[in-house]
Amino acid sequence: MHKTLARLSSAACALAVTACVYTPSTVHVYDKECDIRVREAQLDVSQMNSLGQCSNEGCIGQVISAGFVSAGSAIVSGSIVIVANIAYWFEKQQSCKAINNKQVITG
Template sequence: MLPTGGQYPVPRSTPLLLATALVLCSCIFVPRTTQRYDSACGITERHMTLDAYQVGAFGGCRNEGCAELLVLAGAVSAASLVVSGSVVVVGEVVYWLEARGRCLAR
């Protein structure tokens, strides 16, 4: 039976599971430019990829301080994914247009 008043009991292991999941998933995303040779056009094309780098684990934090750090790490990870993902999408479009223009010019 569920308790009344809209509150549910939280198992003791929930904070530990949440902390473990966030630490394992806390990473930042960085755009990277690579080059490939297109033999059909005879040009070198640039492409953008998204690389993920794991952020170091937290040590020595307790209770609410640890929770705040984990929330901050999750927010930074999400923000870096949105910003870097947008940069990669725009960069890929620009590089694709550049490659098509150079290929047609040959």
């Protein structure tokens, strides 16, 4: 039983060392349809390196914590990206509509 727990802890530590944190970021992209630059939100991924040295039972708590941090950052940051992209889509629609109206008037 003790060997199984030790192996499980070692495997969990190895997996947790590669746990990721997700953060939202905004980039500018060119929209050919409207001939403008628009904003777009995306998820950036960075690796957590806080679990470098753990052993046996002490590792389990760190693995669980890393899992919660990784999952939490994915949920919160993913939600931010979705909301931001909806807002950026409306912003793009307004900019595109203004450009099309200007072209009709001056065209």
